[in-house]
Amino acid sequence: MPGAKKERTANIIMGNKTLDKIKKGTYFTIEKLPSGIVKVQLIRLGLSEGDTIFCLERLPGGTIIVQKNRQEIAIGFELAKLISVRIKII
């Protein structure tokens, strides 16, 4: 199946990770948000699955600051670990 192979290769190139592993200054796409109320809160703030986001800062200890357009949102380390992302290579 060529499709599956392509997907696998893409996974290797793009690298699926969780948000806490993202380096400062990279663009990434949100793959999966944790379910429950926190998901709804994230969607309301403007972060939903499929969105492309920029990692503005990584503070020592792992608090992440992301940026979407002009909006900046700080995400605690424990929450960042639950958000699956894909690094965007453009």
Add this chain to the structure above:
Amino acid sequence: MKDFIEHKEHHLHLENGLSEGTKSGIPKIVLAGNPNVGKSLFFNYLSGTYVDVSNFPGTTVSITKGVYKNSEVYDTPGVYGVSSFNDEEKVARDIILESDIVINVVNSLHLERDLFLTLQLIDMGKKISVFLNFNDELKKRKIVIDAEKLSDLLGVPVYETSAVKKMGFEKLDEAIANAKVGIQPDALHHVLHETLNRVGSQAEALLIIEGDEIIAERHSVPCGSGDEREIIYIERRNRVNEIVSTVEREDSSKGLFFNALGKYSLNPITGIPILLVMLTVLYFFIGDFVSQRVVNFTEQTIGKKYFEYYLKSFVANYTPSEISVTLKDEQDPSKKLRVYSFKENLNENQKVKQEFDHASRDENAIVDFHFPNPFVKLLFGEFGIISMTITYLVFLLLPLVAAFYFAMALMEDSGYLPRLATMLDRMMNKIGLNGRAVIPIMLGFGCVTMATITTRLLGSEREKTIATAILQYVIPCSAQLAVIAVLLSGAGVVPLLIYVTVIFSTLIVISTTLNKFLPGQSTPLLIDLPIMRLPKLDNAFKKTFFRTYGFMKEASLWFFVGALLVGLLDVTGMLVVFQNILAPVTVHWLKLPKEAATAFVMGVVRRDFGAAGLFGLNLAPMQITVALITITLFVPCIAAFIIMIKERGMKEGLIIWFSAWIFAFLIGGVVAQIII
């Protein structure tokens, strides 16, 4: 109240299409928007009175109601959507459900975030008008929003404003008159249809489908599942994104100074120095300038030398008194003490009176009045309800509290506070809290009572418990802090270091222990960072004025109660009895003079009274250190205690209160045994 709302909503649905406001008598206009969008400024304009305007999510907890022309105007807590995830949202939700017209204030810089609420209001079927606020910031950043197109897409009137510059408010009348039900997606009606038939209100039907259990219960209908909510939310999010991409255009992102400062304040390398600079400036402003220079002048000169002197001299005209005047002489280091006795009143012997007048008006004279009459003593004596309380309230507390609130207002309005929360997030994680807890903790340095109320905004019960415990055990409030600062600055560097180390270690031990043993999990940080901007001084002054006024109003009563209590103890001789009971602990264990017990007795009533009671004792530097450690860890004031019971329940409140006694004397004593 609940029945009334339901009834009204039902009623409205039956007469679908009719103007909602005219049906229920007085129309209700509700201001709604995300946190920090400037709703309160709109409210001020409409109602003519000032309410707290603040830049941090979670500071406007209560509802503010005003009257505009022939309508009622309500301000709501800032929320990102209508639902019931926390107290603020529940409050906002209920006011919005009751509203006839919603004025939705939107931060133009964050359209993507803010329009989510707008679309939800539209989906609820509310009549709304939208105000695009921060128009000035938009221009500075060269961003263009096509308001007309936005209005077409939403199906409701859209206006541009700059609330801080008071531009665009004149359109409010028009906005209220033209508010409309916006364009709703067709699919929504299919989803809502069944529930709508059962509950009769589109707004409530939507919230039920979105999983609001409380509303579902009110109508006893099944609540929507999490999946349905997610589908609606994602669909709404997509609509928002689409609208924003159509109406918004950005020319170039110019490197604004405050933008840059906002960025640097979050960078670990530059953020910590910025934090240290902020704290240093704060220290010099509050700790040095206000609590030393300003308070020295207001308390010692205005309060003691003028206010109390004239007040007591006046009283001495009518009652027997014994007045001792201590004159400090530069040539003669031994103090010259003169005592004047007046058996009847001040005017019985003009010669003695003249002598006294002459001596007491000397630059360095310290005048002590003693009134043998117990009633006069109660009112005007050493702990006089009138003399002492007014001096402390007006000449010591007032300048300090005002200075604190002013500094806090500047931090809030500039947008620095949420960044501070982010910077400190990981540190707070270690003690079982997240960065948001900086708000109650910092407010605690202002007033522990107020801070205990704000622990509500924390995400879980365990976080609330931890934050409350920290506040009640170790955080000195501004009034107490002032007295501590004055006493410590006289004691030197080593006592300061010992004090800070002991208090800080206690904080760490208590909070990590609670974090380890309390069940459950703390919530991680998720916080929106507002733009950094130069705070408007007039707004900061207004905020300072209203908060200070509110604090003084609340605090004053307890001050008088405290003074009365201690005054009664003094007059009846109970104070000596208490001091004697506590004497073994005070003298042997804490190694303090037995009069220090007075400070502890007073500390139960108000914390700062406790610390202030140490002023007259002529303690050695190390004794000051021990006394201050004990007083700081000692029980919170009566007001804070009552609020804690209300917020955290009787059991938890009492445990914290009684253990504060134990911690204070235990830790204070151990330190005393080591350093004295």
